[in-house]
Amino acid sequence: MSTIIYGIITSVILALYAVGFSLTYGISGLANFAHGALYILAGYISWNLMNYLGLPFLASAPLAVVACALVGFIIYWGLLLRVRGIPLSELVVTFAAGVAILELLTWRGFYGISYSLPVFVEGGVEIWGVAVDAQRLLVIAVGVALVVLLYLFVHYTKIGLAFRGMAQNERTALSVGIESDWIGALSLALGSALAGLAAVVVLPLGMMESSVGYEVLIYALAVAIVGGLESTPGMVVASFVIGFGQRITASYIGPKWMIIVPLAAIVLVLAVRPSGLFGKFKELEERV
Amino acid sequence: MLQVRNLLVFFENALAINDVSLEVSQGELVAVLGSNSAGKTTLMNTVSGLLLDIQKKEQRRGGERITIMGRVEYEGREIIQQKPSLRVKQGIVLCQERHPVFRDSDVLENLRIAGYLYTRREVKEGIEKVFAIFPVLRRLRKRRAGLLSGGEQQMLAAGIALMARPRLLLMDEPLLGLSPLLQAELAASIKEICRQGITTLVTEQFARPIMPIIDRGYVMENGRLVFSGNREELMDNPEVKSAYLGV
Ligand SMILES: Nc1ncnc2c1ncn2[C@@H]1O[C@H](COP(=O)(O)OP(=O)(O)O)[C@@H](O)[C@H]1O
Ligand SMILES: [Mg+2]
Numbered sequence: 001m002s003t004i005i006y007g008i009i010t011s012v013i014l015a016l017y018a019v020g021f022s023l024t025y026g027i028s029g030l031a032n033f034a035h036g037a038l039y040i041l042a043g044y045i046s047w048n049l050m051n052y053l054g055l056p057f058l059a060s061a062p063l064a065v066v067a068c069a070l071v072g073f074i075i076y077w078g079l080l081l082r083v084r085g086i087p088l089s090e091l092v093v094t095f096a097a098g099v100a101i102l103e104l105l106t107w108r109g110f111y112g113i114s115y116s117l118p119v120f121v122e123g124g125v126e127i128w129g130v131a132v133d134a135q136r137l138l139v140i141a142v143g144v145a146l147v148v149l150l151y152l153f154v155h156y157t158k159i160g161l162a163f164r165g166m167a168q169n170e171r172t173a174l175s176v177g178i179e180s181d182w183i184g185a186l187s188l189a190l191g192s193a194l195a196g197l198a199a200v201v202v203l204p205l206g207m208m209e210s211s212v213g214y215e216v217l218i219y220a221l222a223v224a225i226v227g228g229l230e231s232t233p234g235m236v237v238a239s240f241v242i243g244f245g246q247r248i249t250a251s252y253i254g255p256k257w258m259i260i261v262p263l264a265a266i267v268l269v270l271a272v273r274p275s276g277l278f279g280k281f282k283e284l285e286e287r288v
Numbered sequence: 289m290l291q292v293r294n295l296l297v298f299f300e301n302a303l304a305i306n307d308v309s310l311e312v313s314q315g316e317l318v319a320v321l322g323s324n325s326a327g328k329t330t331l332m333n334t335v336s337g338l339l340l341d342i343q344k345k346e347q348r349r350g351g352e353r354i355t356i357m358g359r360v361e362y363e364g365r366e367i368i369q370q371k372p373s374l375r376v377k378q379g380i381v382l383c384q385e386r387h388p389v390f391r392d393s394d395v396l397e398n399l400r401i402a403g404y405l406y407t408r409r410e411v412k413e414g415i416e417k418v419f420a421i422f423p424v425l426r427r428l429r430k431r432r433a434g435l436l437s438g439g440e441q442q443m444l445a446a447g448i449a450l451m452a453r454p455r456l457l458l459m460d461e462p463l464l465g466l467s468p469l470l471q472a473e474l475a476a477s478i479k480e481i482c483r484q485g486i487t488t489l490v491t492e493q494f495a496r497p498i499m500p501i502i503d504r505g506y507v508m509e510n511g512r513l514v515f516s517g518n519r520e521e522l523m524d525n526p527e528v529k530s531a532y533l534g535v
Contacts, residue, residue: 085349161397161401164390172445175383176404177405179373
């Protein structure tokens, strides 16, 4: 029973790690390798706002999310614009930005046990005999709420519809007045904000240090690759496959093998079905 | 309304548009006829600004070098350096060839995406106008665009362009690949669009289906305009007859 409940929690956490990464990729074809760094940056900003400005976590967390959005936007306009459309350069630029952020945090001494974020909600409950703390339930609630909100956002707001248009057919979108770089920058800002959001709800569960940034990136990549880049249902299913894979590994083989699961999943999927479980052969489609 | 003067477009060193000058006046329905790879799409993309965007992306990638020279004036203003979105805001809207629609969205969402520049109210009105011109789309409004037939997709593509509120509508081979019946139907719709005050420049490979609706036309060969005249003059021209009317 506990494997199931914690499997669900782990899976939702993975989905939160990945959602921003997948969204940006789905809209703009941009793989943001600074995703993990933005995640940990949100924790850092939030922590500093609390400990130096004395803000409550409820105020510092949304501010950190907004800050992430801004950083994402700046990465796009400041760095990516020049190399937009060259996937390898985009990868190098975003990865470099990510490493720069992480190294900056390490240099500022952002590692070790002294840093952690408080939980939003105290206490816990028992579900079918398994004790679950309230923060983990909050994570699930946020995950579910996010799915609903994102759905409403992309289908019913102007920017969301422009995202959908740009994701499906850039030239047609251009022909009706949608600007690709503006939408690209917004998509990276949104993806980065989602990295920040994941951080402020998931980080209170554990320690914060800059190396977590790399881990989050690997998880986001694993989910995106297994689910098929740009496929939303794929992302959810992949989170659950990897999440349960990890829980089962932890229970039957040992917790220290958990990190193998996403890596093995990446290798396996790339070898067997490179477009992912739900991916379309988009490139092939575009070539014809 | 639109004046193109001495336009030259190169892809690397290949000349795709060779010294083209043409004019479209307010309210006209003008055709550019030309066989495959005559340069019709390049002309449309130059006027809509899409080519500028393609050029920018190629440049960033270090890909193909695209050179655009000459003048493109819209309502007396030079627009050749304006980006596509700015041109759309001024009323120049392109309906691309091969009816590219938003395939994963349903018909209604396609039209809502295309109303990007306008308010919710205006989008609603726009959708009603599109449905009035293409009643089939109203019936299919919940259908995913990727599942529509070629003709339906072409109507949707025209609807998408209409949502952007064109004053100068550029239609690149709208009748391509449709059955004669559908061609006639769509041509009538294009005429109706023009009658509602939208100046239209349309390209076609085959003159027959488009001939009944146009005011004037140009003939394009290998990037050059080789003939220009009103409908009667086009119909009487022996070369046009043999090459584009299949007589
Ligand atoms: N992106 C491109 N790169 C190189 N050559 C191109 C490109 N687009 C068009 N051309 C060339 O320009 C000429 C005109 O093409 P196009 O405008 O597509 O003609 P049409 O629409 O009349 O069929 C053709 O010779 C074509 O090969
Ligand atoms: Mg063409």
